[in-house]
Amino acid sequence: xxxxxxxxxxxxxxxxxxxxxxxxxxxxxxxxxxxxxxxxxxxxxxxxxxxxxxxxxxxxxxxxxxxxxxxxxxxxxxxxxxxxxxxxxxxxxxxxxxxxxxxxxxxxxxxxxxxxxxxxxxxxxxxxxxxxxxxxxxxxxxxxxxxxxxxxxxxxxxxxxxxxxxxxxxxxxxxxxxxxxxxxxxxxxxxxxxxxxxxxxxxxxxxxxxxxxxxxxxxxxxxxxxxxxxxxxxxxxxxxxxxxxxxxxxxxxxxxxxxxxxxxxxxxxxxxxxxxxxxxxxxxxxxxxxxxxxxxxxxxxxxxxxxxxxxxxxxxxxxxxxxxxxxxxxxxxxxxxxxxxxxxxxxxxxxxxxxxxxxxxxxxxxxxxxxxxxxxxxxxxxxxxxxxxxxxxxxxxxxxxxxxxxxxxxxxxxxxxxxxxxxxxxxxxxxxxxxxxxxxxxxxxxxxxxxxxxxxxxxxxxxxxxxxxxxxxxxxxxxxxxxxxxxxxxxxxxxxxxxxxxxxxxxxxxxxxxxxxxxxxxxxxxxxxxxxxxxxxxxxxxxxxxxxxxxxxxxxxxxxxxxxxxxxxxxxxxxxxxxxxxxxxxxxxxxxxx
Numbered sequence: 312x313x314x315x316x317x318x319x320x321x322x323x324x325x326x327x328x329x330x331x332x333x334x335x336x337x338x339x340x341x342x343x344x345x346x347x348x349x350x351x352x353x354x355x356x357x358x359x360x361x362x363x364x365x366x367x368x369x370x371x372x373x374x375x376x377x378x379x380x381x382x383x384x385x386x387x388x389x390x391x392x393x394x395x396x397x398x399x400x401x402x403x404x405x406x407x408x409x410x411x412x413x414x415x416x417x418x419x420x421x422x423x424x425x426x427x428x429x430x431x432x433x434x435x436x437x438x439x440x441x442x443x444x445x446x447x448x449x450x451x452x453x454x455x456x457x458x459x460x461x462x463x464x465x466x467x468x469x470x471x472x473x474x475x476x477x478x479x480x481x482x483x484x485x486x487x488x489x490x491x492x493x494x495x496x497x498x499x500x501x502x503x504x505x506x507x508x509x510x511x512x513x514x515x516x517x518x519x520x521x522x523x524x525x526x527x528x529x530x531x532x533x534x535x536x537x538x539x540x541x542x543x544x545x546x547x548x549x550x551x552x553x554x555x556x557x558x559x560x561x562x563x564x565x566x567x568x569x570x571x572x573x574x575x576x577x578x579x580x581x582x583x584x585x586x587x588x589x590x591x592x593x594x595x596x597x598x599x600x601x602x603x604x605x606x607x608x609x610x611x612x613x614x615x616x617x618x619x620x621x622x623x624x625x626x627x628x629x630x631x632x633x634x635x636x637x638x639x640x641x642x643x644x645x646x647x648x649x650x651x652x653x654x655x656x657x658x659x660x661x662x663x664x665x666x667x668x669x670x671x672x673x674x675x676x677x678x679x680x681x682x683x684x685x686x687x688x689x690x691x692x693x694x695x696x697x698x699x700x701x702x703x704x705x706x707x708x709x710x711x712x713x714x715x716x717x718x719x720x721x722x723x724x725x726x727x728x729x730x731x732x733x734x735x736x737x738x739x740x741x742x743x744x745x746x747x748x749x750x751x752x753x754x755x756x757x758x759x760x761x762x763x764x765x766x767x768x769x770x771x772x773x774x775x776x777x778x779x780x781x782x783x784x785x786x787x788x789x790x791x792x793x794x795x796x797x798x799x800x801x802x803x804x805x806x807x808x809x810x811x812x813x814x815x816x817x818x819x820x821x822x823x824x825x826x827x828x829x830x831x832x833x834x835x836x837x838x839x840x841x842x843x844x845x846x847x848x849x850x851x852x853x854x855x856x857x858x859x860x861x862x863x864x865x866x867x868x869x870x871x872x873x874x875x876x877x878x879x880x881x882x883x884x885x886x887x888x889x890x891x892x893x894x895x896x897x898x899x900x901x902x903x904x905x
Contacts, residue, residue, distance in 0.1 A: 312836050314858040314865075317807070320741040323893045325853060326870050327803045329392060332379035334715035336739075336897045337361040339376055339392055340803040344755060346398055347796040349789075354399035356409055361897065362396075363433050363479075363714050364458075366471045369397025370784065371462055373560075373591060373709040382800055384872065388764035390798045391787075398792035400471075411440040413483025418442035420728045423503040425449075425492050428456020429710050430701030431509035432479050433717025437900045438724065439482040446503070447484050450491040451543075454480060457511050457702070458710060460539035461561065463568050464780040495669045495697075505696045505724045508669075508683075509717070512662040512702040518556075523614030527621035527656075531614065534565045534659030541568055541779070550654025553577040554624055556611060557659035558588035563595065565657045566603045571779035578651060579605045580624075582641060584631055597783070601772060610641060612648055614656065623652040662707045673697075682706065689733040690720040698723055718899060725900040737902035743893050746804060753890050755804055757877040760797040801875050805893045808866060810857050812887035815864065819879035819888055820844065827869040828879060833859070843867060 315322060325331050329339040338357060345354035358365035372393045380389030420443050424431040427449035435445045453459060454476040458467065480486060492498055498506060515533035518524055524531065530550065534557065540546040553574040555566040558581035569577045579598065581588055585607040588595065595605065609626040616622060625648040629641040664682055669675060676684040676693040683692050685699045692699060700720040701713035723733045746754040768785045775781045787795060820828045826844035833839065833856075840847040840854070847854060852871035859865060880888040 312833060312839055312854070312856045312865075315853065315856045317855075320739060320895060322853065323743065323805050324739075324741075324895045326805060326873075327893065327895065328379040328381055328852075329376040329390075329802065330895065332375045333362075334375065334712045335362045335718065336715075336895065337376075338803065338894060338896065340799055340801050341894065342399060343390070343392070343395055343796045343799040344801070346395055347756070347793055347799075349793075351399050351402040352404040352406060355403040355406060358396055358399060359406075362711060363436060363717075364429065364475045364710065365396050366400035366475050367458060367467060368711060369393060369395075369400050370467050370471070371458075372396070372711050375711070381802060381872075381874075382798055385874075386763060391764055391767070391795050394767050394784075394787060395792060395796055397786050398789070398796075401786055402789065410478050411482055414440055414442045416442050417444065418728075420444065420504045421446065421502070422724060423448065423498055423501075423506045425495075425498070425506065425508045426456055426510035426701075426703070427451070427454035427476075427486075427488070428509050428511050428701055428713065429458060430704075430713040430717040430720070431456070431507060432476065433714045434507050434509070434700065434721045434724065435484050436479045436482065437718060437721035439479075439484060441725065441901045443728075445484045446487060447480075448487045448490050448492050448498075450489065452488050454486070454488070456509070460542050461535055461564065463538065463542070463564050465567070465571065465775060465778075465783050466564070468780070468782050491668075493668050496673060499673070499697075503696075504728050505698065507698045507700060507720055507724065508703055509699070509701045509713070510664075510666075510703045512664050512707040514663040514665040515658065516661040516663060517658060518611060518660070521611060521613060523616050523621075526616045526619060527614045530621040530653075530655045532655065532657050534561050534657045535662060537657055538564060538568065541572065546572075548573050551575045552623075552652050552654045553657065554651055554653040554655075555579045555657045555659060557581060557661070558583055558590055558605075558607075559659065559661070560590050560594050561662070562657075562659035563590050563598050565659050566598055567601055568779060569655075569657065570601055570603065570776055574655075576652075577603050579603060580609050580611070580626060580651065581605065581607050582610050582629070583639075584608060587631075587639070601776065606651075608641070609649060610643075615650065621653060621656065623650055624656060625650050662702070664703055664706070666703075686733075688719070688736075689723045690716060691723055691727075691733060696727065718897065721900040722898075737898040740896040740898055741894065743805065743807070743891050745889050745891050747889060751881040753804075753877055755801055755890075755892070756797075757801065757804075757875070757890070759800065759874060759876055760794070762794055762798055764798065765791050765795045803893050803895075804875050804877075804890050806855075806868065806873060806875065806877075806879060807889045807891045808855065808857055808868070809887050809889070810860060810866075812885045813857075813860055813866065814885055814887075815860055815862055816884065818882045818884065822878045822882045824876065824878065825872045825874060827871075827873045829867045830860070830864045831867060832863070833865045839867060843869060845869070845872070847871060
């Protein structure tokens with residue numbers, strides 16, 4: 312193999328698995344160390360720079376960082392990265408001095424943002440300080456988009472949502488709430504320099520052709536519309552017997568909300584096996600904890616009505632069959648249909664985009680699913696001054712993905728307004744510096760905690776089921792937050808190897824607790840991976856390969872299992888190994904133009 316190009320910042324970025332997996336590339340170990348040091352305000356601002364909504368995401372994020380966490384390779388549970396974000400948010404000091412206010416200098420450009428969800432708010436936050444005049448349109452009376460309409464208050468209190476949305480709106484944003492944009496053509500005629508569309512995926516999927524759907528319509532509800540009706544206090548009750556169709560997070564929110572609005576017998580019915588449901592594992596756990604059974608492998612057959620009133624549903628019991636490629640097919644067991652009683656049914660089987668207000672003669676291309684054709688890197692449509700982001704761009708995802716897309720769309724809008732090619736995107740900011748403070752001392756705590764993941768406490772079920780606005784999770788207190796932060800392995804502190812200093816004594820190889828270092832003859836990657844002290848089986852993680860050493864061997868380190876404990880650097884007699892902190896920050900709009 313060729314020596315690893317460690318000058319490519321993406322190499323070390325990939326080693327910081329949690330940050331690499333985060334769509335917004337939040338510097339996770341950096342803010343966790345600040346939490347461990349009791350610097351909650353600083354930790355919050357590190358988060359705010361990347362993910363914009365630390366208090367919101369500390370409660371509701373889908374946590375793509377956590378499955379990537381290498382702590383999960385040592386024991387069953389990764390670091391509670393998401394809930395540590397909440398520790399910073401809940402314990403920060405006054406941050407008003409750190410949040411940009413309205414820009415005192417205008418650049419003469421005017422931008423329209425349609426929809427006040429996470430992607431549009433991110434665009435506003437990135438562009439407002441650069442002197443853009445930002446006009447934000449939304450048909451609701453407050454900002455937040457799906458974070459307000461689809462995430463129940465028992466998961467996301469209104470005061471947390473209002474606080475973080477207001478931080479952005481107070482940056483001089485011109486808000487046009489209670490304003491439905493009915494024509495993109497009319498908006499474009501108002502001479503905005505660019506338009507960003509972040510209207511989400513507001514249309515819930517239905518089962519219009521299922522027998523009994525029209526007759527039972529009064530008691531059959533589309534999940535996301537019903538959640539919005541509850542959030543805006545148009546709906547405050549539901550029947551005692553409730554069926555929720557679907558296996559995603561929206562279905563979990565629907566069933567848990569139903570329990571709080573009068574549902575005594577609430578059942579989730581899903582087509583897929585329990586293990587293959589789209590809902591996050593913790594969302595399923597919370598539903599089961601609240602006495603909500605999840606009935607898997609049942610396909611809806613019909614809505615059952617009597618005298619024009621819904622009384623339940625019939626289901627076909629199925630089982631999964633997998634072909635040689637792992638593709639699943641649901642096959643009926645041949646048993647009689649299963650009848651489940653219901654006063655109300657909530658359909659939460661997916662969401663779709665809806666753009667009736669975008670004229671089809673503007674030059675914006677739509678695909679066969681009526682989705683706009685959007686560049687996945689720049690988020691520009693076929694109309695060069697119209698950009699999309701969040702669920703309205705590439706389909707329903709989650710809040711952190713919407714934020715990441717908002718950052719990238721803001722860069723594109725800034726480039727476009729400055730007459731630059733959208734491909735001239737600013738490179739990330741990176742640095743790499745030694746943490747050495749003595750011969751064998753480092754400026755970070757490299758002791759490895761033996762603690763298992765701590766459980767986030769919850770308010771009592773008896774209390775929370777009586778009040779839909781009562782937050783269920785209480786968050787870590789400060790001592791527990793500190794202990795959980797100590798579980799982080801500091802994966803951004805890199806093991807940097809200098810060939811010219813190495814005397815090939817193999818001391819680092821001997822002391823490594825995971826046997827991730829090997830001195831051996833070079834070879835092709837597959838061969839080399841098989842000859843290491845422990846075979847490197849995860850081919851998605853690169854190897855660190857040195858240039859040829861004095862004996863003709865090379866040093867090979869399997870980055871996949873390295874604990875960043877620093878023992879190699881402490882043991883090395885010549886300082887060929889050094890622990891160097893790596894910081895990777897995705898740059899924002901303005902870095903290439905101003």
